[in-house]
Amino acid sequence: MLSALLKTMRPRQWIKNIFIFAALIFDHKLLQTDLLARTLAGFALLCLLSSVVYLVNDLADMDKDRQHPKKRHRPLASGRLAPRVAVAATVGLLLVALPLSFALEAAFGLIALVYLAANLLYSFWLKHVVLIDVLIVALGYLLRAIAGAWLVASAISPWLYICLTLLALFLGFGKRRGELLLMQNETGNSRRVLQDYSLPFLDELINLVATATVVAYSLYTFSAANLPANHAMMLTIPFVLYGVFRYLYLIHIKGEGGAPDELVLTDRPLQVTFALWGLAAVLILYLSPPV
Numbered sequence: 001m002l003s004a005l006l007k008t009m010r011p012r013q014w015i016k017n018i019f020i021f022a023a024l025i026f027d028h029k030l031l032q033t034d035l036l037a038r039t040l041a042g043f044a045l046l047c048l049l050s051s052v053v054y055l056v057n058d059l060a061d062m063d064k065d066r067q068h069p070k071k072r073h074r075p076l077a078s079g080r081l082a083p084r085v086a087v088a089a090t091v092g093l094l095l096v097a098l099p100l101s102f103a104l105e106a107a108f109g110l111i112a113l114v115y116l117a118a119n120l121l122y123s124f125w126l127k128h129v130v131l132i133d134v135l136i137v138a139l140g141y142l143l144r145a146i147a148g149a150w151l152v153a154s155a156i157s158p159w160l161y162i163c164l165t166l167l168a169l170f171l172g173f174g175k176r177r178g179e180l181l182l183m184q185n186e187t188g189n190s191r192r193v194l195q196d197y198s199l200p201f202l203d204e205l206i207n208l209v210a211t212a213t214v215v216a217y218s219l220y221t222f223s224a225a226n227l228p229a230n231h232a233m234m235l236t237i238p239f240v241l242y243g244v245f246r247y248l249y250l251i252h253i254k255g256e257g258g259a260p261d262e263l264v265l266t267d268r269p270l271q272v273t274f275a276l277w278g279l280a281a282v283l284i285l286y287l288s289p290p291v
Contacts, residue, residue: 228288
């Protein structure tokens with residue numbers, strides 16, 4: 001039962017909360033141990049809160065998941081986890097995570113409430129509204145970055161917020177494409193919103209957002225006020241290009257993309273690209289003088 005509960009909390013997807021470190025890193029505060037500790041605490045709390053969202057989502061979708069070729073193996077849908085245990089865990093996590101969020105920082109606690117409210121609306125309503133479903137997912141990534149900025153009293157470049165939002169939309173539409181491919185012969189048994197999408201429509205959206213992501217990031221590397229004066233950050237553009245191209249390859253050629261977070265954990269080229277981009281960005285930010 002404990003193993004099933006932990007699986008439903010989806011610790012593999014906690015990697016999404018890494019966006020909380022954006023402000024700490026890009027505002028040149030990574031070496032300040034007190035701010036690093038606050039951000040790590042915020043990361044841990046976001047992991048607990050995201051697990052609350054996953055538990056609620058699986059409870060709400062339990063019957064629908066039983067008709068899905070992959071999701072039917074989830075602990076709640078398969079019967080390995082009793083709903084009462086999931087409900088008790090949800091309440092317990094909320095009673096721990098929310099008070100600690102406000103104790104850490106009042107603004108962080110408010111953002112946590114907005115994050116929970118948005119995801120509850122998503123679980124019970126907005127995930128059935130075409131386009132809005134992906135926009136709400138993108139909002140979740142943006143809220144993580146904003147939460148991190150509040151924790152370190154930082155005002156990171158608006159360009160970075162734009163890039164994060166576009167990246168989230170890119171991954172979100174890629175996920176919808178993967179789901180649609182998986183369920184194209186069983187649309188009646190899939191989530192309703194997939195009936196409002198088509199592969200050509202999603203491909204147009206993915207191409208549009210992919211282009212906007214690369215352009216926005218490129219502009220960020222030489223336009224943001226807190227970047228090195230020698231524009232060395234532009235050296236990280238090839239990593240972003242390859243990451244975008246690799247993801248497009250995976251969803252178009254390999255037919256993957258249903259779960260972008262799992263691709264990051266399983267696709268070695270993507271892992272190497274993200275690692276090299278992160279290393280290059282940190283070295284450039286902290287070894288080159290800012291503007």
